[in-house]
Amino acid sequence: MLCYLHIVTDGISLRTFLGDLNQSYVSPGVSQPASQYLDYAIAESKQLKGQAIKDDLKYWKQQFETPVDCLPLLPFSRVQSRPPLSISKSFTARAFIKKETVARVKECSRQSGSASFHFYAAALQNIHVRGPRAL
Template identity: 85%
Template sequence: MLCYHHIVMDGISLRTFLGDLNQSYISPGVSQPASQYLDYAIAEREQLKGQAIKDDLECWKEQFETPVDCLPLLPFSRVQSRPFLSISESFTAHAFIKKETVARVKECSRQSGSTSFHFYAAALQVLFFQLLNSSNIHVRGPRAL
């Protein structure tokens, strides 16, 4: 008998749990448990204490000792200047890419040892270079361990 509170486990979680339980019964030996988010958080905290991160931060502080200028408006902008915003709001735009194009991007990314995210970020940076005629463009993404 298995008892649990509905907040603790939903249908998908139960399926995952039962699959893991079944795997442990049929597997020849005991395997190490999968990493949990807490393990990731501990590793990240330890990394932030190390010298490598201090060296990385120092490098970026040197790179951006002088603040980067705001990007100029794109040529097709409907406004002549950026108004000062007193509140921060977000906007989400959706675009759809053909499956064939997505497959080609994934393959190109795989061949270059990167991810689709890197491909799209590079494409965005190239677009900015061409539209804004500037070489001082920085596209930043999240940092991974």
């Protein structure tokens, strides 16, 4: 039995995983990986104690000595400036999509071997890139 969370594994990832799993069953033998995670963790721990990490930190502190500017507002924003926040609040926006549209998105996603999430993410990216004319 194989269980997975649909958000973590889409159609393409599942197809790749199942292909690898099948290959491991039909192969004459499975070779050991070049290194285990424990080997990586030990090497990283040693690196963090050496001079190299100090040099790396010094480099990045120089690169980001002055903070980067905030991203500009999108061209179709309803406001012209973004006031600094004095407190942090969250906001939830809800939108409802017609059942027919959801069904079409699912069918399109199924045909391309991806999850509906990726369809919606691509649509959102399109809106960000093209602006209001994408709507």
